[in-house]
Amino acid sequence: MTILKALFNLFSVLLIIGFCQQPAIAKEVIKIALAGPLTGSYAQFGAQLEKGARLAVKHLNQKGGIMGKQVELIPGDDACDPKQARAVANNLVNQNVVAVIGHFCSSSTIPASEVYAEEQILQITPASTNPKVTERNINTLLRTCGRDDQQGAAAAEYIARKLKAKRVAIIHDKTTYGQGLADEARKSLRSLGIQEALYEGISIGDKDYSALVSKIKKADVELIYFGGLHAEAALIVRQTRDQGVKALFMSGDGIVDKAFADVAGTASEGVLMTFQADPRKTPAAQEVVNEFKQKEQYDPEGYTLVSYATVQVLAETYNKINSTNSIKAAQYMKSHVFDTVIGVIRFDAKGDLSTSPYVIYRWHNGTYAEITN
Amino acid sequence: MYFLQQCINGLTLGSIYALIAIGYTMVYGILGMINFAHGEIYMIGAYLGIIVIGLAGVFGITSTPVALMLAISLAVAITSAYGWTMEKIAYHPLRNAPRLAPLISAIGMSIFFQNFVQIGQGAKDLALPPLIQGGFAIGDPAGFQIRFSHVQLLLIVVTVVVMAGLTLFIKGTKIGMAMRATEQDRGMAALLGINPDRTISQTFIIGSGLAALAGVLVSLHYGLVNFSIGFLAGIKAFTAAVLGGIGSIPGAMLGGLLLGMIEALASAYFTTEYKDVFAFGILAAVLIFKPNGLLGHNYVEKV
Numbered sequence: 001m002t003i004l005k006a007l008f009n010l011f012s013v014l015l016i017i018g019f020c021q022q023p024a025i026a027k028e029v030i031k032i033a034l035a036g037p038l039t040g041s042y043a044q045f046g047a048q049l050e051k052g053a054r055l056a057v058k059h060l061n062q063k064g065g066i067m068g069k070q071v072e073l074i075p076g077d078d079a080c081d082p083k084q085a086r087a088v089a090n091n092l093v094n095q096n097v098v099a100v101i102g103h104f105c106s107s108s109t110i111p112a113s114e115v116y117a118e119e120q121i122l123q124i125t126p127a128s129t130n131p132k133v134t135e136r137n138i139n140t141l142l143r144t145c146g147r148d149d150q151q152g153a154a155a156a157e158y159i160a161r162k163l164k165a166k167r168v169a170i171i172h173d174k175t176t177y178g179q180g181l182a183d184e185a186r187k188s189l190r191s192l193g194i195q196e197a198l199y200e201g202i203s204i205g206d207k208d209y210s211a212l213v214s215k216i217k218k219a220d221v222e223l224i225y226f227g228g229l230h231a232e233a234a235l236i237v238r239q240t241r242d243q244g245v246k247a248l249f250m251s252g253d254g255i256v257d258k259a260f261a262d263v264a265g266t267a268s269e270g271v272l273m274t275f276q277a278d279p280r281k282t283p284a285a286q287e288v289v290n291e292f293k294q295k296e297q298y299d300p301e302g303y304t305l306v307s308y309a310t311v312q313v314l315a316e317t318y319n320k321i322n323s324t325n326s327i328k329a330a331q332y333m334k335s336h337v338f339d340t341v342i343g344v345i346r347f348d349a350k351g352d353l354s355t356s357p358y359v360i361y362r363w364h365n366g367t368y369a370e371i372t373n
Numbered sequence: 374m375y376f377l378q379q380c381i382n383g384l385t386l387g388s389i390y391a392l393i394a395i396g397y398t399m400v401y402g403i404l405g406m407i408n409f410a411h412g413e414i415y416m417i418g419a420y421l422g423i424i425v426i427g428l429a430g431v432f433g434i435t436s437t438p439v440a441l442m443l444a445i446s447l448a449v450a451i452t453s454a455y456g457w458t459m460e461k462i463a464y465h466p467l468r469n470a471p472r473l474a475p476l477i478s479a480i481g482m483s484i485f486f487q488n489f490v491q492i493g494q495g496a497k498d499l500a501l502p503p504l505i506q507g508g509f510a511i512g513d514p515a516g517f518q519i520r521f522s523h524v525q526l527l528l529i530v531v532t533v534v535v536m537a538g539l540t541l542f543i544k545g546t547k548i549g550m551a552m553r554a555t556e557q558d559r560g561m562a563a564l565l566g567i568n569p570d571r572t573i574s575q576t577f578i579i580g581s582g583l584a585a586l587a588g589v590l591v592s593l594h595y596g597l598v599n600f601s602i603g604f605l606a607g608i609k610a611f612t613a614a615v616l617g618g619i620g621s622i623p624g625a626m627l628g629g630l631l632l633g634m635i636e637a638l639a640s641a642y643f644t645t646e647y648k649d650v651f652a653f654g655i656l657a658a659v660l661i662f663k664p665n666g667l668l669g670h671n672y673v674e675k676v
Contacts, residue, residue, distance in 0.1 A: 039496035041599055174646065201646040205605045207595040210382035211640035211648070218375050218517060231498055235597060238503075243378075243520040244510065262500040263597045 029072045030065070030324065032057070032314065033092040034307075035102030035112065036127075040079035041205075041231045044257040045104045049126060050075060051298060052307030053101050055288065060311060066318045078112070080105040080229075089115035097121065098324040101310050104303075105229075106130030107176035113141050122326040124314065126306040129253060130180045134350045140326045142333055142351035144310045144342075145303070146276060148177070150356035151252050152184025155225065155274050158360050160192040163248070165222040169198035171212070171236065173228030181252050182227030189225075197221050202232060213239045221247050229254040234263035241267040248272060256302040261366040268363045276357035278370055279305035279342040288341050309340035374517045379641040380634065385525045385594070387633020388532035392587035393610035394617070394625035395539065396580030402556045402620040403576050404464070406472065409479040412607020413486035414456055414581045418588025419598045420494060421448035423501045437504055441593070448589045449582045456581025457574055465570070483603075490600040501596045524594045531590060535583065536626050543622060548575055556620070616656050618669025627667060 034053045038046040057073045065071050076092050078085035085108035092100060093115060099122040103109045109128035116123045117138045125133065125143045129151060134143060159165050168189060172182035179201065186196055198219045200212060213236065216224060224240065224247050226233050233255045240249065250272040261268040280289050285305055292300040300308075316338060317329045330351070338345040346354040361368045393415050400408045422444045429440040463478045508522030543549035554562040555572045563569050591606075592598050609632065617628025632652055639651035659667060 039491065040601065041498055043496040044498075200644060203649065205601070207591065207597065207602070208382070208386045209645075210385065211379055211637040212645045214375065214378045214382060215641060215645070217378075231597065231599075234500075235595060238596065242508070242522055244518060259498060259500070263498065265502045265596070 028069055030067070030069050030318075031072050031074050031095060031097040032311070033074045033076055033095070033097040033100040033102070035076035035078055035085070035088055035092065035100055035108075036104040037080040037108075038075060038077035040081075042080045042104065042229055044230070044259045045127065045303065046077070048257065048300075048302045048304045049102060049104060049307040051292070051296070052126075052300065052304040052309075053311050055292065055296075056308040056311035059288075060315050066315050066324075067322060071315070076100075076102070078103050078105075078108045080108055082107050082111050085109075085112040086115060088112065093119050093121065098318075099124070099314055099326070099329075101126060101307060101314070103128065105175065105177055106133055106180065109133055110136075110176060113138055117141065120326045122314075122329050124310050126310045127253070127303045128177070130176050131184075132176070132180070134352050139351075140330045142330065142347055144306055144313065144345060144353065145253070146357045147352055148181040148252070149184045151274050151358050152181055152186075153188040154356065154358035154360070155185050155250060155252065156188030156192055156194075158272070158274075159189065159223060159225070159250070160194055162360075163223065165248070166194065167197045167219070167221040167223075168194055169200075169216050169219055169221040169224045169247070170196045171198075171216075171224060171226045171228075172201050173204050173232055174201040175204065175228070177254065178226075178228035180227070181254075182225065185225050185227065202228070202236075204228075204232060206232075207235060209236050209239050210243070212236070213243050213245065216240065216247070217243055217245045223248040223250060226251040227254070230257055230260040231263070234260050234268070237264050237271060238267040250274075253302075256361075256368070258299075258301065258367060261363060268366065271363040273361040273363065273368060274358045275302075275361055275368075276306075276342075277359050278361075279309075282341065282343045284339070284343065285341040305341050309338075309342045309345065312340045313338045313345060374512055374519055375641070378517075378519045379637045381519070381521055381525060383634035383637030384630065385528050385633070386636060387613075387630035388528050389587050389591055389606075389629075390610050390613040390632050391626045391629025392532055392535070392583050392590075393606055394613040394629045395536075395622060396584045397611050397614040398617070398619055398622060398625040399552075399576050399580045401614070402622075403552065403559075403573055404475070406464070406475045407479065407611065408464075408580075409476070409607070410459060410463075410482035410486060411580065411584060412603035412605075412610070413483050413490075414452060414459070414603070415584040415588045415606055415610075416598070416600065416603030417455055417486065417490065418448050418452040418581075418585025419592045419602065420490060420499065420588075421451055421585065422589030422592045423499055423598055426501065426504065441504070445586060445589050449585045452585030452588070453578040453582045456577040456584075459581075460574060460577040465573075483607075487600050487603070494600065496600065498597055498599045501592050501598070503596060504593060524590075528590050528594060531586065535586065539579070539583075539622065548572070552576060612652065612656055615666055616659055618663075618666025621666070621668045621670065624666055624668035631667075 036046040036049045057071050076088040078088045089112035104127045106128040109125050123141045129148045131147050131149050170182050172179040233251050237249045253275045256275045292298050317332050334347045348354045360371045396411045425444040425447045434440050463482045464475050467475045505523050511519040551567045551572045555569050559569050613628035613632045614625045617624030635652050636648045639648040
C-alpha cells in the first residue's frame, strides 16, 4: 500500500511539473502552420509543401526570423479529407498559430478556411486552385497558385489551337478540385466549339477503371482530359494503354509529382499537363534548388518552391508591418509586390495571383518539362 | 465486341472480389462474426507481393515466373501467419463473449493493421512496374478491338483453379469435413472428436491465404498499393459475400463474379459515376426477395 501511495505521489508531482514546464521553458516563437496531406494517397504533395516550407523557415530563422522572433513550423495532416481538414484546422487554431500555409486539396482548403476566417487567422494556400477558394469574401485568404478557370482555359486553348483535337473525353474524380477543373475545361472547350464526346466521374480509391477505359475506346476520342490527382490519373492512363487506346492524355497540376510516372510506367510517356512555369528554372531559385539537391537529395519539384515562396511572402509582410495582425497583413500583401524564389508575385483584390501562370508540360522518360514551342 | 470486352473487365474485377469474399464467408460460417480486418489482410498480402518481387530483383532472380511464384508463395505463407496470429490474439479470447465483442475487436485489428503498415512502409503509394506485359487482341484493328491482357487471363485462371481446389478440399478432405461439421454445430463437432480451435485456425489460415493471393495478383495487375486499399476492397468483398449468401463458399464465388460484372456493365451502359449505386441497388433487391443471399442456406432455428 505504501509503495502504491509513494508511486501515486511521485506521479502527482511529475504531473504538476509537467504542467508547469510548458510556460517556464516556452520561448517566444511565432508559430506558422503547414497543413496538407502528409499521409494517405496524396502524401507526395504534402511532402512537397512541407519540404518547401521547412527549408524556407530554416533560412528565415538564420536571417533573424519574424520581428526578431524565431519561427516554428507546426505541421497539420488533413489526408485530403474534408472532415479531417476541419479537425486539423481547429487543432491548429488551438495551438495559436498566426498563419496557415495550406491546405493542398481544394476540398480541404474550403472547409478549413471557414475555421481560420472565424478566428481571423491568415491563410495562404500554395496549391488549391479551385476558383471558389477565393470567391467567398474571406479577406484573410490568399493563394500563391493559379485558378482552375485559368488552368482549364489554358488546357482548352492548347487542345483546340495546337492539337486541333475534335473528339475529347472529359473524366473527373468528383472532388471539388477534379470536377471543378474538368468543368472549367469543358466550358472553355465548348466556347471554342468542341463538344465533349464523353463526360464521366470516377470514384477515388478504386483501382479498376477498365470498364471506363473500354467506354473511352468505344467513343474513339483523340484526347482524354482528366481532372483529378496523380494516383487515379496513373491508373487510368496505364489501363488505357493496356487496352490499346492511343488517345493523348492530359491533366492538370494534380499530377505534378514523379510518383505519377512511378505508377504509370511507360504509359506516362507523352502525357500532357498544365502547371505554372517551372519554378526550378527561375534565376532566384537556383540557390535553394541546389541546397535541396545537394543536402537533401531531393528534387524540389511541383509545389515545393511555391510553398517556400509562400513563407517568404508571409515573413516579408510581417516584418514590414511589424505586426501579425491578419487583416493588416492581407491588406499589405494585396497592395505590394514580392520578390520570391518563384519570381515576382503580385496579388489582386481577391487574393489571387494577378496573372495566369499556366503553361503546358509534357511527360517524357518519367519526368516532365515545359513544351517550349 | 464492346459487350465482350466489358465482360472480360467484369470477370477480372469479380475474380478479385470473389477471392477476398471467401475469407469473409468462411469465418462467418464458422464463427458467426464478420471479420472486418480481412480487407487489411488482403492489403498486407499485396504489400508482401511487391516487396518479395522487389527483393527477388535484388537477389538477381530475373525470370518473371520464378519471381512470381516466389512472391505468391511467400506472401500467402506470411499473410496466413498474420491471419492465424490475428485470430489467436483478437478473437480466440472472446470465443464465448457476446457477439458484439469480437466485432469490435475486429475493427480494432483493422485499425491496428492499417497503422502498422503505414508506419512500417510509409504513407506513400508503392508502385510496381508492369511485370507481365502484352495480351491478346481480338478483332479488326481498325474497329473496336478486344484486349485481353495476360495478367487478366492469369487472374481469372488462378481464381477458377483455386476455387475448384477449395471446393474439392472442403468436400473431400478430413479438414474440410471438420470445417463443415464445426460450421453446423460447434459443440456437437467437439463431442465427436473435432478440435474446434484448430479448425477455426485453419479457416483463418485458408481465408488469409486466399486474400493474399488476391493481393499479389492485384498489385501485379494495377501496380499500385497503399495502406488504405484494404478498406474499399473489404467493403466490396463483404458485399459480394452477402450477395451470394454469407456463410456459403459457392455463394461468395458467385457473389464476387456477379458484383464485378454488375459494376462493369453499369459503367459500360449507364455511367461510371453510379456504378456503385447499381451494385448496391441490386444487393438490396436480392436481399428483399432472398434475405439469405443467392445461395445462402436457411437453417431452421430449433426452439
